[in-house]
Amino acid sequence: MIPDDSTASVIARVGVDAPLGVFDSGLGGLTVVRALRERLPSEDIIYLGDNARVPYGTRSPETIIRYALGCSKELAGRGVKAIVVACNTVSAVALDRLRAELDLPVTGVIIPGARAATRAAGEAPVGVLGTLGTITSGAYTRAVASFSSRTEVLGQAAPLLVALAEEGWTEGDVPRLVVRQYLASFFGPEVVEGFGLPRESRVGCVVLGCTHFPLFRDLIEREVRDIGGRGIPVVDSARETANDVEAFLTSRGMRAERRQPGSLQLLVTDKPRSFEAVASRFLGADVPAVELVDLKPE
Amino acid sequence: MIPDDSTASVIARVGVDAPLGVFDSGLGGLTVVRALRERLPSEDIIYLGDNARVPYGTRSPETIIRYALGCSKELAGRGVKAIVVACNTVSAVALDRLRAELDLPVTGVIIPGARAATRAAGEAPVGVLGTLGTITSGAYTRAVASFSSRTEVLGQAAPLLVALAEEGWTEGDVPRLVVRQYLASFFGPEVVEGFGLPRESRVGCVVLGCTHFPLFRDLIEREVRDIGGRGIPVVDSARETANDVEAFLTSRGMRAERRQPGSLQLLVTDKPRSFEAVASRFLGADVPAVELVDLKPE
Numbered sequence: 001m002i003p004d005d006s007t008a009s010v011i012a013r014v015g016v017d018a019p020l021g022v023f024d025s026g027l028g029g030l031t032v033v034r035a036l037r038e039r040l041p042s043e044d045i046i047y048l049g050d051n052a053r054v055p056y057g058t059r060s061p062e063t064i065i066r067y068a069l070g071c072s073k074e075l076a077g078r079g080v081k082a083i084v085v086a087c088n089t090v091s092a093v094a095l096d097r098l099r100a101e102l103d104l105p106v107t108g109v110i111i112p113g114a115r116a117a118t119r120a121a122g123e124a125p126v127g128v129l130g131t132l133g134t135i136t137s138g139a140y141t142r143a144v145a146s147f148s149s150r151t152e153v154l155g156q157a158a159p160l161l162v163a164l165a166e167e168g169w170t171e172g173d174v175p176r177l178v179v180r181q182y183l184a185s186f187f188g189p190e191v192v193e194g195f196g197l198p199r200e201s202r203v204g205c206v207v208l209g210c211t212h213f214p215l216f217r218d219l220i221e222r223e224v225r226d227i228g229g230r231g232i233p234v235v236d237s238a239r240e241t242a243n244d245v246e247a248f249l250t251s252r253g254m255r256a257e258r259r260q261p262g263s264l265q266l267l268v269t270d271k272p273r274s275f276e277a278v279a280s281r282f283l284g285a286d287v288p289a290v291e292l293v294d295l296k297p298e
Numbered sequence: 299m300i301p302d303d304s305t306a307s308v309i310a311r312v313g314v315d316a317p318l319g320v321f322d323s324g325l326g327g328l329t330v331v332r333a334l335r336e337r338l339p340s341e342d343i344i345y346l347g348d349n350a351r352v353p354y355g356t357r358s359p360e361t362i363i364r365y366a367l368g369c370s371k372e373l374a375g376r377g378v379k380a381i382v383v384a385c386n387t388v389s390a391v392a393l394d395r396l397r398a399e400l401d402l403p404v405t406g407v408i409i410p411g412a413r414a415a416t417r418a419a420g421e422a423p424v425g426v427l428g429t430l431g432t433i434t435s436g437a438y439t440r441a442v443a444s445f446s447s448r449t450e451v452l453g454q455a456a457p458l459l460v461a462l463a464e465e466g467w468t469e470g471d472v473p474r475l476v477v478r479q480y481l482a483s484f485f486g487p488e489v490v491e492g493f494g495l496p497r498e499s500r501v502g503c504v505v506l507g508c509t510h511f512p513l514f515r516d517l518i519e520r521e522v523r524d525i526g527g528r529g530i531p532v533v534d535s536a537r538e539t540a541n542d543v544e545a546f547l548t549s550r551g552m553r554a555e556r557r558q559p560g561s562l563q564l565l566v567t568d569k570p571r572s573f574e575a576v577a578s579r580f581l582g583a584d585v586p587a588v589e590l591v592d593l594k595p596e
Contacts, residue, residue, distance in 0.1 A: 051356075058352065058568075160472075163461035174458075174479070177472050270356075 021075030028211030029086030057133030113237030114143030124204025319373030326509030327384025355431030411535030412441030422502025
């Protein structure tokens with residue numbers, strides 16, 4: 001999460017009861033917040049969704065870094081003790097710069113998912129579902145290679161799942177058919193056409209490589225089991241990230257000491273009402289009032 | 299298309315054989331180019347897709363106007379004789395400003411579609427399928443009201459159709475189920491649930507109010523007929539816009555005089571190769587080499 005050991009100065013500055021800062025270009029990162037709250041129920045969390053500038057995926061690396069610095073500094077200014085980059089695009093290009101410029105631990109969502117996937121896949125390839133930007137960036141391929149040079153990565157861009165998640169169509173025939181179609185590239189076409197059992201399982205696990213996709217976790221697990229056979233795990237990057245954050249905070253003595261449930265503050269850079277209307281689907285809980293913030297220009 | 303009669307100066311400046319300029323924030327406007335080429339095969343066309351800044355729909359009106367001026371000036375600088383704004387978002391907020399600042403005829407895609415829809419709907423409401431931005435902007439409601447104060451407009455945001463069009467999933471079960479679900483708000487739930495014939499047709503026509511949707515025209519026509527009954531027309535804004543442009547050019551003596559097929563030049567502000575890869579689906583024809591341009595900052 002942070003290479004050097006500067007956490008003592010962070011504890012001295014803000015204290016262990018300071019909130020975790022989480023940001024994303026929009027809504028998706030709320031699935032990471034959900035996982036963090038399940039794993040670390042006593043932690044306060046401040047979430048920033050930079051929805052005025054969504055999507056980040058189509059921007060240049062320089063622009064993404066500039067936006068990510070803006071979000072991180074806003075959170076740092078609010079006294080967070082660590083920053084969780086709940087966005088695959090930012091995690092792929094900006095982590096090193098954020099760590100260099102902020103005196104805070106910073107983690108992303110790709111490394112935790114890639115580590116768990118490499119472990120889960122055994123000798124087989126890792127299948128990654130992500131946005132077109134994430135897949136074409138090769139970020140998971142590089143991350144998996146950092147854990148095992150022998151593990152192949154098969155990427156499948158699944159942009160319709162983003163659109164379905166934002167529409168709230170997470171159950172029923174449409175998402176089922178869409179998931180089935182996307183999984184076809186991992187398991188071969190015979191199965192999808194309905195001509196019997198799979199000849200072979202091409203991947204050893206399937207990674208939910210986009211923060212929107214935990215909304216389809218049950219469905220994807222069911223479909224992976226149906227068409228790929230039992231025993232192929234689905235790796236949820238959001239959950240793996242929460243596991244990593246817990247392990248990090250624990251090892252550095254940075255867990256909140258309070259016992260009551262942590263608070264959640266939601267900030268957005270545009271349209272707080274629209275954000276409120278769809279956020280609960282991602283958060284899996286009631287949504288507190290959403291606050292509009294104006295990021296300082298870099 | 300243009301309120302005053304300044305077309306004589308345009309003809310004197312660039313000549314009737316000058317190209318038409320068409321722009322959009324991305325790919326969708328190519329369906330308007332397709333309709334223009336069917337209707338006006340001798341016209342040269344320059345198309346500009348500002349895909350570096352797509353989507354426009356989430357930006358403020360000031361930003362949209364700034365971007366639209368940038369695109370229009372780029373086309374004006376290339377000597378076009380008229381500008382077709384092949385983008386619903388820009389058509390809704392920027393036409394007046396473009397007309398004020400450019401010495402060129404300028405038309406959008408909303409008025410032609412709204413005019414045809416008002417005529418087609420008779421006494422019944424007009425149903426509009428569009429992006430969330432177009433529907434919530436009320437642009438079609440205002441445009442229809444300018445033709446008939448008695449005609450009601452029912453809007454249905456259909457964002458999944460944009461995602462499906464860009465994925466190339468325009469046939470099969472998924473788009474059919476998605477279209478059926480979206481049309482439900484126009485025709486009542488009984489039909490969609492499959493319990494027999496419609497009780498009543500709530501709308502008198504369905505407008506394809508997004509430049510991506512002509513890719514689903516056959517499918518939408520079939521579904522409208524199946525669940526809404528015969529005789530409910532589907533109005534294609536792209537085609538109506540082409541009809542309007544033809545009528546305008548003819549009435550002003552601005553039709554190209556040459557007889558051979560017109561040329562097509564495609565410009566984008568980002569990723570020409572990705573654009574090329576999916577453009578033929580929207581254009582309905584082979585795609586010429588796509589050129590990258592850098593818009594002058596405003």
